[in-house]
Amino acid sequence: MDWKQVAERLSVDTKTGLSEEEAQKRTSKFGFNEIPEKKESPIIKFFKKFWGLTAWMLELTILVSFILGKYLDLYIIGALLLFNSILSFLQEEKASSVISSLKKNLQVEARVLRDGKWKTVPARELVPGDIVRGRAGDFVAADLKVVTGKLEADQSALTGESMAVEKKENSVLYSGSIIKEGEANSIVLATGKKTYFGRTAQLVQIARPKLHMEEVISKVVTWLLAIVILLLGMTILAQVVRGGSLLEILPLTLILLVTAVPVALPAMFTLSMALGSIELAKQGVLVTRLTASEDVATMDTLCADKTGTITINRLTITNISPANGFAEEDVILYGALASQEANMDPIDLAFLTFGRDKKLLSQEYVQKEFYPFNPETKRTEAVVQRNNNSFRVMKGAVRKIAELCGLKNEEIDRLEGSMGKLAGKGYRTLAVAISENTEKPRLVGLVAMYDTLRPDSIKLIQELKSLGISIKMLTGDALPIAKEIANKVGIGENIVKAPDLKKYAKENLTKASEIAEKSDGFAEIYPEDKYIIVKSLQSKNHIVGMTGDGVNDAPALKQAEVGIAVSSATDVAKGSASVVLTSEGLSSIVDLIKTGRMIYQRIISWILNKIIKTFTIVVFVTLSFMFTGFFVVTAFDMVLLLFLTDFVTLSLATDKVRWSHKPNTWNIKGLVEVAVALGIITLIEHFGLLYIGLKYFGLQSSIPELNTFAFEMLFFSGTFTMFIVRERGHFWKSAPSRTLLLAIILDIIFVMVIFTVGIPGLASLPLYYTLSIMAYYFIVTLLVNDSMKCLLIKYTEIAW
Structure with a gap:
């Protein structure tokens, strides 16, 4: 048909x-224009929780316990493995539902x-x-x-x-x-x-590619595993020298290996990113790639489009200069006829709105053909019919239109001189021409347009600068207009022509990179130039954010660490970006940076806590074994401890933290130094209290009670350590979130009850023992360790 x-x-x-x-x-x-997605069976997703390094270690421990006839350990470890799998499954399902709700907004x-x-x-x-x-x-x-x-x-x-x-x-x-x-x-x-192909593809697929943070932590975990394996090797050697059974110490050695594996890592990251995505969605920022928040936290340079970001993207006609033989109404009429409303183009809409306000348009003008703006021709063009006569109208760059009209060089120079004066005030000038029959086009006149600055642009640009972000303004406008606007909003006057940068990039990439780095913005830019700008800045080791809206912006949006599609962006631009804004202006970008840095701080807290906990537990358990000849904790104790601490550390994803005032950087060396130093201090505290327990509490005569005592030591130390790792200053500088505080309180109450009453596999202790241990770690962790942390952070410079 x-x-x-x-x-x-x-x-x-x-x-x-x-x-x-x-x-x-x-x-x-x-029905709706969509195809239901094929989702993985929840049953299969649940059973996958029993597959992987951590699960294998625990399952192997259960098998060894069965061989040794330790059925109580077998049942309890099995129950904890099941419970942890259920909890992890429910958390990921919750995160998935969050992602699905965001996806609906990104269609x-x-x-x-x-x-x-x-x-x-x-x-x-x-x-x-x-x-x-x-x-x-x-x-x-x-x-x-x-x-x-x-x-x-x-x-x-x-x-x-x-x-x-x-x-x-x-x-x-x-x-x-x-x-x-x-x-x-x-x-x-x-x-x-x-549809012919039987499906409607969704533009944005919210995926979770391998995180840069995971690569960082994998290096840390590798280091931790090396330490653990070395210490366990020493333990096994000591057991052989003593003539003991290796099978007896196998369950605990397996569990100690598990401590070096970040059990809660996937859940922690997914939860942090998902919760961060919810926060951002409320602020008009839709995250299309969950890892974008990490990139935003380290971003130090933002290339921002002038139109729609710094200005309101609504052009107003402010000055009309008709050519000889034409009136102002002719300039607006023919400019409006060379426009099309369906495109929602700001220039077209400005002409059409002005033409309607002046009642210049009527049904006797019929647009027969329309040729949209092309970067090569730099104009729009239309064939219009009125009664039985047809004519061609066009509007576009002054020089291009003037050349089409056959104007002499001196006339073109005069026009550009007039345009330069207007450009100095921040106005953008276009030329309008008409061609009747097949004759050469005639210049109808010039139109000056102004895209008003957003009321909040100046304030928000200053705020971005205070956050340590270097802002580069991008515009297709001429150099004088770009300088005027950049100066007005406080970006600076060092504006570079994009064609000049392109020329340098071909001749000397190093020089082009230096020019791009020192500039405050780029004028006369084409969308494809943005890719060169991003590459130039990245070659100077900058983490770059790029805003864009068109199909030709896609390569730059994909190349930038943080590709930001503005609210009016095309679908292809949104598909290439990692972030989509739903509101205009810079306010959403400020919110994005602050939230990204808050998420970064939460994850850093988790990393610090993980390194400290792993280091102290493994070193304490193995050294105490060498000194005493027996393990101060059992395999069951360690599994229960892992479960209780992981349950609470996940709450760090909800913690109230302060964003840093400069871009974050991954300083793994500094993190490890701080964590190990704090771990050594904690070990001294552990052995001090263990000595008190053995000498004054008489625990050497009751191994089960000693196991509970050591369990309490590790538990309360780990619990109070969370208060100091969550804050880069002294712990009292900021209050934890209600969720984190409630999780810690409930955890402490639960542990105090089972320590006092006792459960199978865990001997009870008098309540005053528990209160004494809690008071001991409350004092040493929050006073001694916290003070040491502040000194260490100051000298390793991992803080804000």
């Missing part, structure tokens, strides 16, 4: 589109004609018969029949074709394609499962 037959079959007027009422009826009939949108008005709706609300507008950069979300216009579509994701395919009137545009060039109005033929 041709498009007219399709429109008749689907009962739609291509000039007005469907009514909202009819669209709702069709949604009820055909493709479409420009649709309803009740005679163009509007933007989620692509899932498209129904057969809808009239939609497609432009370069759009993701095609349904099967379409092209009505008017011409474009090129990339179908490689569907058909494997490497070249873009031309689509014109009556062509079919398949869902899953990406529009590379041109624009067109089309009728929706099929949606959801009814």
Whole structure:
């Protein structure tokens, strides 16, 4: 069928589109334009919790306990393994539901004609018969029949074709394609499962690629494992020398190996990122890649588009200069006729709005053809019919239009001189021309436009600078306009022309990188230049954030560590970015940076706690074995301790922390130095209290009570250590979150009860023993260790 037959079959007027009422009826009939996702069975996901290094270690411990006939240990360790798997499964399901809710906000949108008005709706609300507008950069979300216009579509994701395919009137545009060039109005033929390829692809897939933090921690864990294996080797050697059974110490050695494995690492990271994503979503920032918050925390340079970020992206016509033989009304009329509302382009909308306000547009002018803005021609063009006469109108860059009109060089210089004066005030100037029949175009006049600064831009730019972010303004405007605006908002006046940077990049990449680093921004920029800017800054070891909105911004958004698609971005730009803003301006970016740095601080707290805990537990248990000839804790004690501490450390993901005032950096050497130094201090405290327990409490005569005593030591030490690692200053500088505080209090109450009453596998102790141990670690950890931590952080410079 041709498009007219399709429109008749689907009962739609291509000039007005469907009514909202009819669209709702069709949604009820055909369903939403989406394909239900195939999700992994929850049962399979749950059983995967019993697969992996940590699970294998615990399962091997259960097997050894069975061989040794230690059935009580077997039952308790098995129960704890099951409980921990259930808890981890529930946490990940919660995080997944958070991600799913965010994903709903990141779906493709479409420009649709309803009740005679163009509007933007989620692509899932498209129904057969809808009239939609497609432009370069759009993701095609349904099967379409092209009505008017011409474009090129990339179908490689569907058909494997490497070249873009031309689509014109009556062509079919398949869902899953990406529009590379041109624009067109089309009728929706099929949606959801009814599309030709049987699916509507979602633009944004929230994935969890390997975290940079995981790579960092894997190095730390490797180091910890080396220490643990060395100490366990010494333990095994000591047992052989004593003539003891290796099988007897095998369960505990396996559990000690488990302590070096970050059991709660996946849950902690997923939970931290998911909770951070919720915080950001409330502030108008949608995270398309959960790891983006880590990149944001270390970002030190932000390349920000002027339009829509620093300015409000709403152009206003402020000055009209008609050429000889034309009036101001002619300039606006022909400029408006060379525009198209469906594109939602700010320049087009400014002309159309002004033309309507002056009542210059009427139905006698019919736009027969329209050619959108092209970076090469630097103009828009349209063929317009009035009565039986047709003529061509165009608007665009002054020099390009003047050259088309055949103006002499001195005339062009004079025009550019006038334009330069306006540019000095921050105005952007365009030329309008008309061509009747086949004659050479005639200049109709110049129009000066101004994109007003956002009211909060100056304040927010100062705030970004106070956070240690170097801001580079990007604009396609001429150098004088760029300098004027950059100076007004406090960015600076050292603006570089993008073509100059490109030239340097070809000749001397080092020099180009130095120029990019020292500049305050770039003028006369094309979208493809952004990639070179990002690469230049990265070559100087900067962590770069980049804002963008167009299809040509995609390479730069992907190359930047933090690709930020602004609220008006095309679907392709959103797909390449790691962050999508839902509101205009810089305020969302400020929120993004602060929240990212808070998430970073929570994860650093977890890392510090993990290193300290692993180091102290393993060294304490193995050295005490060498000194006494027996283990001061049992395998069951260690499993229970791991469970109780992991349960609470996960709450660090909810902690209230302060963001740093400069970009964060990964200083693993400093982290290890601080953690090991604090671990050594804690070990001294452990052996001091163990000596008191053996000499004055008479625990050497009761090994089960000694095991409980040592358990309490490790538990209370680890619990109070969380208060000092969560704060880079003294622990009283900030209060923990209610969730973390409640988790710690409940954990302490639970442990005090089971220590006092006793449970199978764990002997009871008098309450005053427990209170004495708790008071001891409360004092030494929060006073001695906290003071040492502040000194260590100061000298290793891992703090803010």
